[in-house]
Amino acid sequence: MTVKEPSGTGVLRRLNTVAVLTAVRSAGDAGARIAELATDTRLTRPTVAQAIDDLVAGRYVLGIAAGSGRPTVGRPAMRYRLRPGLLPVLGLDIGPHRLSAAVSDLQGVRLAAADRAVRPPRNAASVSKQLTALIDRVLRATGLEQEQIASVVAGSPGVIEVDEADVRMAPSVPGWAASGVFSALSRRFAGRAMVENDANLAAVAAAAEHPGRTLVVIHWGERLGAGIVIDGALHRGAHRAAGEIGMIPVSAAGVRFDDEGRGPLEHLLGAAGIVANARATAEGFPDSSLAGVDQLTAQDVFAAAERGDPAAVRVTARVARVMIQRLAPVILTVDPDALVLSGGVARAGAFLVDQLRRELPRYTLVPPELQVRPDADRAVLDGALSMARSRAWDRLTDQLRNGDTGRSPRPIPDE
Amino acid sequence: MTVKEPSGTGVLRRLNTVAVLTAVRSAGDAGARIAELATDTRLTRPTVAQAIDDLVAGRYVLGIAAGSGRPTVGRPAMRYRLRPGLLPVLGLDIGPHRLSAAVSDLQGVRLAAADRAVRPPRNAASVSKQLTALIDRVLRATGLEQEQIASVVAGSPGVIEVDEADVRMAPSVPGWAASGVFSALSRRFAGRAMVENDANLAAVAAAAEHPGRTLVVIHWGERLGAGIVIDGALHRGAHRAAGEIGMIPVSAAGVRFDDEGRGPLEHLLGAAGIVANARATAEGFPDSSLAGVDQLTAQDVFAAAERGDPAAVRVTARVARVMIQRLAPVILTVDPDALVLSGGVARAGAFLVDQLRRELPRYTLVPPELQVRPDADRAVLDGALSMARSRAWDRLTDQLRNGDTGRSPRPIPDE
DNA sequence: CGAGTTCGGAAAGATTGCTTCTTAATTACC
DNA sequence: GGTAATTAAGAAGCAATCTTTCCGAACTCG
Numbered sequence: 001m002t003v004k005e006p007s008g009t010g011v012l013r014r015l016n017t018v019a020v021l022t023a024v025r026s027a028g029d030a031g032a033r034i035a036e037l038a039t040d041t042r043l044t045r046p047t048v049a050q051a052i053d054d055l056v057a058g059r060y061v062l063g064i065a066a067g068s069g070r071p072t073v074g075r076p077a078m079r080y081r082l083r084p085g086l087l088p089v090l091g092l093d094i095g096p097h098r099l100s101a102a103v104s105d106l107q108g109v110r111l112a113a114a115d116r117a118v119r120p121p122r123n124a125a126s127v128s129k130q131l132t133a134l135i136d137r138v139l140r141a142t143g144l145e146q147e148q149i150a151s152v153v154a155g156s157p158g159v160i161e162v163d164e165a166d167v168r169m170a171p172s173v174p175g176w177a178a179s180g181v182f183s184a185l186s187r188r189f190a191g192r193a194m195v196e197n198d199a200n201l202a203a204v205a206a207a208a209e210h211p212g213r214t215l216v217v218i219h220w221g222e223r224l225g226a227g228i229v230i231d232g233a234l235h236r237g238a239h240r241a242a243g244e245i246g247m248i249p250v251s252a253a254g255v256r257f258d259d260e261g262r263g264p265l266e267h268l269l270g271a272a273g274i275v276a277n278a279r280a281t282a283e284g285f286p287d288s289s290l291a292g293v294d295q296l297t298a299q300d301v302f303a304a305a306e307r308g309d310p311a312a313v314r315v316t317a318r319v320a321r322v323m324i325q326r327l328a329p330v331i332l333t334v335d336p337d338a339l340v341l342s343g344g345v346a347r348a349g350a351f352l353v354d355q356l357r358r359e360l361p362r363y364t365l366v367p368p369e370l371q372v373r374p375d376a377d378r379a380v381l382d383g384a385l386s387m388a389r390s391r392a393w394d395r396l397t398d399q400l401r402n403g404d405t406g407r408s409p410r411p412i413p414d415e
Numbered sequence: 416m417t418v419k420e421p422s423g424t425g426v427l428r429r430l431n432t433v434a435v436l437t438a439v440r441s442a443g444d445a446g447a448r449i450a451e452l453a454t455d456t457r458l459t460r461p462t463v464a465q466a467i468d469d470l471v472a473g474r475y476v477l478g479i480a481a482g483s484g485r486p487t488v489g490r491p492a493m494r495y496r497l498r499p500g501l502l503p504v505l506g507l508d509i510g511p512h513r514l515s516a517a518v519s520d521l522q523g524v525r526l527a528a529a530d531r532a533v534r535p536p537r538n539a540a541s542v543s544k545q546l547t548a549l550i551d552r553v554l555r556a557t558g559l560e561q562e563q564i565a566s567v568v569a570g571s572p573g574v575i576e577v578d579e580a581d582v583r584m585a586p587s588v589p590g591w592a593a594s595g596v597f598s599a600l601s602r603r604f605a606g607r608a609m610v611e612n613d614a615n616l617a618a619v620a621a622a623a624e625h626p627g628r629t630l631v632v633i634h635w636g637e638r639l640g641a642g643i644v645i646d647g648a649l650h651r652g653a654h655r656a657a658g659e660i661g662m663i664p665v666s667a668a669g670v671r672f673d674d675e676g677r678g679p680l681e682h683l684l685g686a687a688g689i690v691a692n693a694r695a696t697a698e699g700f701p702d703s704s705l706a707g708v709d710q711l712t713a714q715d716v717f718a719a720a721e722r723g724d725p726a727a728v729r730v731t732a733r734v735a736r737v738m739i740q741r742l743a744p745v746i747l748t749v750d751p752d753a754l755v756l757s758g759g760v761a762r763a764g765a766f767l768v769d770q771l772r773r774e775l776p777r778y779t780l781v782p783p784e785l786q787v788r789p790d791a792d793r794a795v796l797d798g799a800l801s802m803a804r805s806r807a808w809d810r811l812t813d814q815l816r817n818g819d820t821g822r823s824p825r826p827i828p829d830e
Numbered sequence: 831c832g833a834g835t836t837c838g839g840a841a842a843g844a845t846t847g848c849t850t851c852t853t854a855a856t857t858a859c860c
Numbered sequence: 861g862g863t864a865a866t867t868a869a870g871a872a873g874c875a876a877t878c879t880t881t882c883c884g885a886a887c888t889c890g
Contacts, residue, residue, distance in 0.1 A: 008844085008846090008877080009424065009427065009845045009847085009877060009878060009879095010846085011427070012426070012427045012845090012847080012878095013845080013846060016846095016847085033868085034868080035867085035868080044847070044848060044849085045868090046849090046870085046871095047848080050847085072866090072867080073856070073865075074855080074866040074868065075866080075868040075869080076867085076868080077867075078868085078869090213653070214653045228748060230645055230650060237629065237750025237751070238750050238751055238752040238781075239750055239781045241780055242749060242750035243747075244747050245744065245747060247779075247780045249743050252736070254740075254777035255743075255778055255779065255780060321667070325664060328663060328670075329660065329663045329741065329745055330745075330748045332659050332662050332663055333657060333744075333745045333749065334652065334748065335651075335652025335653050335655070335656040335657035335658075336652070336653055363670055365656055365659050365670060365678075366653075366654040366656045368653070423848055423875080423877085424846065424848090427846090427876090427877060428877065431877095431878090459878070459879060459880085460837090461839085461879075462878060464838075465878090487835090487836080487888080488887075488888050488889075489835040490835075490837040490838080490886040491886075491887065492836075493837085
């Protein structure tokens with residue numbers, strides 16, 4: 001709708017401004033001197049200085065007097081860094097049992113965080129209300145208005161389909177009315193909110209630690225999903241259904257959902273499936289510590305295996321073998337640098353992981369490295385923040401690239 | 416090693432020149448008028464004219480006088496198109512039984528093609544010699560010197576590993592000494608030659624017909640492999656081993672190679688496996704047309720199934736079911752727009768394809784469209800040419816973007 | 831053959847980045 | 861404590877580019 005878009009020497013200036021801003025960003029908290037930015041961007045010093053002036057005027061960049069420490073000869077240089085608090089973003093983890101929220105700025109500094117259990121009823125209206133209260137709480141903690149939030153990303157289980165700002169969920173977590181929650185969210189943060197599969201967000205969190213690599217990130221807990229990262233970028237698939245490994249068929253029956261809406265492999269290897277397996281196996285081992293236990297969790301099974309309990313060892317070994325066997329086609333297809341284990345099972349302990357490592361070479365051509373993310377329960381929230389930061393950054397650079405030089409009007413609201 | 420690289424207003428000009436060249440390219444054979452290019456590139460007419468002058472001087476672009484047809488009011492405009500014959504590239508398909516070669520220009524016009532059977536012995540020296548003769552033949556047919564070939568891409572079965580211009584082949588096609596062949600090739604076309612897995616090249620050929628889409632391209636014949644195309648780009652994997660679906664394990668035994676170097680699924684569903692399966696099944700059907708046949712091929716089995724032969728129907732249905740069942744994890748992982756069938760089996764006939772289509776929804780969450788490429792045997796060569804063109808184009812635009820404006824020196828050798 | 835239309839070329843104006851020179855601020859050394 | 865050395869920052873002149881604008885060229889239509 002722009003009336004006209006002349007692309008004269010102005011584009012060059014804007015391009016250079018973005019290049020300088022990018023260089024400033026990658027300099028991190030310590031900031032960078034103009035001379036350093038000049039070599040990084042392959043621009044000359046006066047050009048960089050010009051761009052920096054604009055960026056400082058636009059309140060994107062902060063100049064810090066040399067003063068502190070670092071003894072050098074010559075006149076001390078000003079250093080420039082991204083303004084702390086620039087582009088605050090909101091990340092959400094909307095699980096069936098727990099809601100988490102956090103705010104960070106573009107540099108990744110966490111400004112506030114909060115979480116709470118989901119109280120019944122779990123219908124859309126109720127959950128939406130609880131989420132709103134949680135968001136209010138974190139915003140109040142940061143002192144930010146919701147208009148200042150540059151981007152919002154929410155994670156939730158299930159296949160997420162987006163149709164013109166409306167969100168539907170494919171079968172998963174029965175009764176889990178995420179759809180209504182998300183439409184409320186996108187009303188509140190118009191144009192800035194998006195939803196993403198929780199396994200995908202866990203993958204984004206892992207991708208942030210392996211920039212540019214190719215990963216298969218297994219989100220393994222009550223449910224089972226995978227996030228596929230190709231050369232550092234999340235792969236969503238043509239229908240936003242990539243990585244749905246919980247649906248992998250394990251028999252000729254094909255894809256069926258169990259009573260809880262779980263796919264075949266998810267049914268077999270999800271936490272519930274592992275417990276069921278353990279119960280059945282324990283019957284043959286009367287003196288196993290698993291026998292006759294009432295409240296059994298997958299954690300208990302893995303812990304018992306690590307202690308050497310024979311039934312638990314048997315179950316765990318079988319789980320590992322089946323998992324790798326069924327995962328083999330995924331690994332052969334993607335050929336990742338690493339296989340990352342996230343989700344609740346990632347805290348399972350060494351025995352399961354050792355078993356997985358042992359089985360990997362048997363079923364794959366080029367076994368990837370197996371890594372475990374211990375902070376599994378924070379992965380989704382971390383990924384949401386990471387993705388929100390990316391989106392905010394992309395929008396900012398796009399803005400600067402075409403039109404808004406950042407120097408004159410359009411003041412950024414103060415913190 | 417460039418002494419210095421100032422990036423003044425010159426970069427802007429080079430950027431615009433590339434933009435104009437890209438617009439000219441996408442205009443195709445008909446060419447485009449300067450005014451059209453101006454709107455396409457969002458540049459002004461004088462700027463485009465300037466760039467066109469440079470490009471014509473650099474012999475990248477050809478101006479064609481309006482003359483022919485197309486009656487319009489006003490002064491007829493010059494039209495500009497890529498110079499025919501610009502950046503000739505060589506594509507090769509180096510199979511165990513047959514060598515194919517073709518030359519095309521950047522626009523995809525095929526300038527020459529030739530192929531020949533591989534004569535024994537099939538060692539590196541012998542095959543290399545035969546390939547050299549074939550290349551000489553196509554080059555002679557085009558009248559080009561080998562220095563004028565802008566890029567060479569060769570396809571061959573097997574996992575291909577490149578180490579500093581040296582090529583090794585992972586186990587596949589025993590005795591198939593492609594390694595030596597490729598090092599000879601890269602000596603001849605220094606810096607311009609590369610090798611690629613044949614399944615990957617078939618995928619590239621399919622990708623060219625579905626720009627920007629996500630595809631799983633099954634290369635199914637004597638051997639079994641897949642090429643993964645993500646958003647239009649070939650995905651090679653971290654170890655260049657992506658899409659090796661022939662290695663998918665079909666039993667707890669894991670990945671084993673048979674006597675012919677085939678992986679488990681390849682052993683089961685490759686052409687040889689299908690024939691073996693048919694032989695075994697036919698024993699229970701004495702009046703089947705497959706019973707007692709000496710020289711049986713997979714083609715024969717599928718043709719018989721189409722005629723309604725009960726043994727053949729049974730075998731084909733089973734093949735289809737096993738294939739989709741084993742392919743399900745791949746599809747669930749990638750979530751492609753389409754599943755493309757290429758290779759010899761793609762000519763199998765309607766019955767197999769129908770069976771495959773029928774099984775797809777049973778084993779996948781979002782069944783992709785199943786497409787068949789009938790020109791399966793040309794797919795590898797087409798893909799090689801397509802990839803070679805991409806590489807030549809990328810190198811050209813890179814050159815133009817930094818340094819070589821294309822206007823003054825550096826004359827392109829005449830056709 | 832003239833009016834209308836579109837294309838192609840050229841000159842003037844404006845913006846940008848580069849080069850170079852000069853001034854400023856700090857440390858090292860005598 | 862003063863001077864030399866060193867590095868940073870600012871300013872002016874220059875070269876290159878794109879844009880705007882104008883005018884001639886070429887062709888069709890009536």
